[in-house]
Amino acid sequence: MSWLTPMMQDLLIEALGQTLVMVGVSTVLAIAFGLPLALLLHVTGPNGLTPRPWLNRPLGLVVNAARSTPFIILMVAIVPFTRLVAGTSIGTGAAIVPLALAATAFLARLFENALREVDPGVVEAALAMGASRGQIVWKVLVPEALPGLVAAVTVALVSLVGFSAMAGAIGGGGLGDLGIRFGYQRFMPEVMASVVLILILLVQGLQSIGDWLVRRLSHR
Amino acid sequence: MRDMPELPVDDPAIRLAGLSKRFATGGTLALAEVSLEVRSGEIFGIVGRSGAGKSTLVRTVNLLERPDAGAVTVLGQDLLGLDAAALRKARRGIGMVFQHFNLHHRRTVAENIAFPLEVAGMPHAERAARVAELLPLVGLEAKRDAYPAQLSGGQKQRVGIARALASRPRILLCDEATSALDPETTAEILALIRDLRDRLQLTVLLITHEMAVVKSICDRVAVMEAGRVIEQGPVLEVFTRPRQPTTRRFVAEVIGHGVPSETLARLPAPRPGEARRLVQVLFLGPHSTRAVISEASRDFGIDLDIAAGRIDSIAGEPFGVMALAAYGPAEALEAAFAWMRGLGLVIEEIAA
Numbered sequence: 001m002s003w004l005t006p007m008m009q010d011l012l013i014e015a016l017g018q019t020l021v022m023v024g025v026s027t028v029l030a031i032a033f034g035l036p037l038a039l040l041l042h043v044t045g046p047n048g049l050t051p052r053p054w055l056n057r058p059l060g061l062v063v064n065a066a067r068s069t070p071f072i073i074l075m076v077a078i079v080p081f082t083r084l085v086a087g088t089s090i091g092t093g094a095a096i097v098p099l100a101l102a103a104t105a106f107l108a109r110l111f112e113n114a115l116r117e118v119d120p121g122v123v124e125a126a127l128a129m130g131a132s133r134g135q136i137v138w139k140v141l142v143p144e145a146l147p148g149l150v151a152a153v154t155v156a157l158v159s160l161v162g163f164s165a166m167a168g169a170i171g172g173g174g175l176g177d178l179g180i181r182f183g184y185q186r187f188m189p190e191v192m193a194s195v196v197l198i199l200i201l202l203v204q205g206l207q208s209i210g211d212w213l214v215r216r217l218s219h220r
Numbered sequence: 221m222r223d224m225p226e227l228p229v230d231d232p233a234i235r236l237a238g239l240s241k242r243f244a245t246g247g248t249l250a251l252a253e254v255s256l257e258v259r260s261g262e263i264f265g266i267v268g269r270s271g272a273g274k275s276t277l278v279r280t281v282n283l284l285e286r287p288d289a290g291a292v293t294v295l296g297q298d299l300l301g302l303d304a305a306a307l308r309k310a311r312r313g314i315g316m317v318f319q320h321f322n323l324h325h326r327r328t329v330a331e332n333i334a335f336p337l338e339v340a341g342m343p344h345a346e347r348a349a350r351v352a353e354l355l356p357l358v359g360l361e362a363k364r365d366a367y368p369a370q371l372s373g374g375q376k377q378r379v380g381i382a383r384a385l386a387s388r389p390r391i392l393l394c395d396e397a398t399s400a401l402d403p404e405t406t407a408e409i410l411a412l413i414r415d416l417r418d419r420l421q422l423t424v425l426l427i428t429h430e431m432a433v434v435k436s437i438c439d440r441v442a443v444m445e446a447g448r449v450i451e452q453g454p455v456l457e458v459f460t461r462p463r464q465p466t467t468r469r470f471v472a473e474v475i476g477h478g479v480p481s482e483t484l485a486r487l488p489a490p491r492p493g494e495a496r497r498l499v500q501v502l503f504l505g506p507h508s509t510r511a512v513i514s515e516a517s518r519d520f521g522i523d524l525d526i527a528a529g530r531i532d533s534i535a536g537e538p539f540g541v542m543a544l545a546a547y548g549p550a551e552a553l554e555a556a557f558a559w560m561r562g563l564g565l566v567i568e569e570i571a572a
Contacts, residue, residue: 121322128282129336129387130311139338143326219326219367 003190011178012191016198018092018173022164025096027157030103035149037063037104038111039137045112047120049133066105071163074098075170082170095172099163107156114148115141147218154210158203165199175199231296232257233391233423234264239280239290241273241447250276251287252447260390263417263424265438265455267431267470273447274427278395281425282314283307295390312340315384319396321376323368323383330355330364333382340387354382358412374405381412385420392417394426398433410437431470435459435534443467459534460502460566475502479528479543479570487527487545495550498527499557502566504539512560513544520556522548543570 041059044052069077075098082097083089118141126140142149165176175195183192234257241251250273258264268274279285280292283299292299299310323332330351337347355361358378368376377397384392394413398406414437417424428434434441434455442452443466451458451467459475462468479498490496503512513524529542546553557567 119320119322119325121318121320122324124284125316125318125322125383126335126339128284128311128314128316128393129339129383130308131339132308135339139335140324144324146326217326220369 003188004194008182008191011182012175012194012198015173015175015178015195016202018177019161019164019175019202022092022095022099022167022172022174023157023160026099026103026160027153029096029100030107030156031153033100033104034107034111035142037108038115039141041108041112042115042141043133043137049123049136063105063108066101067109069102071098071102072166072169074102075166079170090171092167092172092174095164095167095170095174099160099167102163103156103160106159107152110152110155111145111149114145114152117148118144147214150210150217151214154207154214157206157210161199161203161206231260232293233260233295234258234281234425235291235293236277236280237291237293239277239287239292241276241280241285241287249273249447251280251290253290254444254447254449255290256442256449256452258423258425259440260423261417261421262439263414263426263437265434265441266425266427266444266449267429267434267441268427268444269429272444274429274444275395276447277444278393278425278427281391281393282311282316312336312387313389314391314393315387315389316393316395317377317380317384317397319399321368321373321380321400323376323379325368328365328367329360329371329379332368332379333386336383336386350386354386357385357416358382372405373401374408377401377405377409378412381409381416385416385422388420390421390423392422392424394424394428396428397426399428399430406433407436413437431474435474443470456504456534456537456539460504460539475532475534475539475541483527484570487525488547490547494548495553497546497553497557498570499544499546500568500570501542501544501560502539502568503542504537504564512563512565516556516560520548520552520559522546522552522556 037059041056041063043049044056044059046053066074075095078098078101079089082094085097086094088094122144123136123140126136131139164172164174165179167174168177168180175198179192179195182188183195236254236256239251239254240249242249254273254277256277266274266277276285280287281294283292286300294310294314297310299307302310324335327335333351333354334347337350342350355364358381360375360378360382363371363375368379371379380397392413397413398409401409410433413424413426416422426433426438438455440453441455441458442449443458443464444450445466450464451462458467459471462471484498487496487498513526516522517524523546525545525547527543527545529540531538531540533539546556561567
């Protein structure tokens with residue numbers, strides 16, 4: 001383990017920290033923007049509470065466009081926007097902007113699917129009991145879909161860990177970037193292996209926590 | 221008939237007038253000018269095959285389905301004239317029970333029952349008190365904190381009923397409420413609905429594809445086919461004197477003559493020069509069968525053989541159904557049947 005010098009250790013810890021920050025912050029942002037977006041997509045959809053094709057279709061198109069753009073391209077393409085929001089176009093903070101954007105679109109679709117899984121009968125029963133649309137959204141749709149929403153967040157977290165490896169391209173740092181710079185460009189396979197190992201453990205951990213939460217939340 | 225205050229027909233609890241509904245433009249009519257009145261305090265059944273429009277009809281009563289034409293008046297209130305907020309308020313006065321229960325999977329029994337109260341903005345303490353009243357009403361005190369997945373079908377429907385009654389509605393709509401349940405549980409749930417109707421003075425409109433349900437708890441019934449009400453009236457009358465072929469088929473489901481085909485095949489052939497007729501005899505009220513049979517046999521010089529028979533009840537009224545094989549001269553048989561009809565018996569030919 002001669003390669004694991006104190007400096008290397010610091011680098012690994014720093015990179016892990018950057019990955020966690022990028023993934024964590026962008027996930028929080030993606031939930032904050034993705035859930036309302038998903039609810040809007042769901043309630044304005046053909047079988048929603050208030051079908052609005054003129055809103056639903058363009059919205060769906062935008063979400064799909066964001067989802068179909070490869071992340072590395074998205075990251076570069078929105079640099080002006082990133083600079084506007086983060087004040088800079090390089091660094092960990094700047095990487096969070098495209099990550100959050102990609103994750104928002106991704107999560108919006110996953111959330112929408114989870115909402116679609118809610119038994120329409122329960123919604124109908126709530127309508128019959130005189131519930132308003134707002135009450136149906138917050139007292140029926142979201143609570144009933146919660147296990148599915150949590151599962152969606154788990155999937156998004158895991159995908160974001162992968163996306164964040166590309167953040168090195170704009171100086172975002174993180175484990176992926178460390179792996180590329182030291183493991184690949186400086187021929188240090190041990191570093192590459194360590195990075196991969198840490199990422200595997202991270203993903204496994206996130207997945208296990210997510211699965212556990214879903215099990216706890218569903219009462220089926 | 222059950223004792224029920226005779227209410228003026230012009231003041232029904234639910235009044236549906238000339239309802240029409242077409243789902244897809246150019247499609248068939250789900251409802252074709254349906255008019256119906258449900259009197260206060262009665263259990264009114266709507267029976268029909270799937271696709272007859274009964275589900276659409278019951279859903280117009282709380283406007284889950286908006287008719288294209290017609291009027292919906294519930295407890296004197298014209299629902300189609302209400303704005304969204306007033307309609308939500310009106311819906312709180314109309315409880316509804318569903319075939320698949322439609323419970324919130326992530327809410328406990330108590331939380332499910334409290335849902336309509338929560339929606340109505342009732343404070344937490346009052347909600348808890350009301351739920352505590354409702355649980356024993358449906359016999360679920362022990363299941364208060366259970367989740368729907370931990371309940372049997374019958375228990376789930378009891379939760380559904382308690383939830384429907386939480387905001388003290390005067391009207392209860394049952395959309396195939398027992399169709400997902402086994403026969404025993406069905407009987408239990410129906411008994412519960414009848415009991416609650418009596419105790420809470422509810423008006424119940426239920427739809428079903430099972431005539432047995434109508435027979436066991438309804439006071440009046442309407443038969444639907446292809447979006448129309450083809451026959452309606454007091455249950456006893458519709459059962460004993462069905463006019464439409466569809467109604468006859470429904471009625472036959474529950475009070476069929478019940479003669480196995482082997483028995484029919486083994487009936488002796490008529491003597492030369494005589495006829496044999498197989499009939500189903502339905503009798504209500506005071507007639508003693510034996511007296512009628514022996515009298516007919518003696519007075520008309522015919523032989524009557526009872527192939528099957530049983531005593532049953534409809535809407536609390538006992539009735540008997542019997543399959544007779546009658547032997548004798550054709551005219552004598554005809555005369556005997558005419559005499560029996562004159563006594564109020566309902567006689568129908570059975571295809572051998």
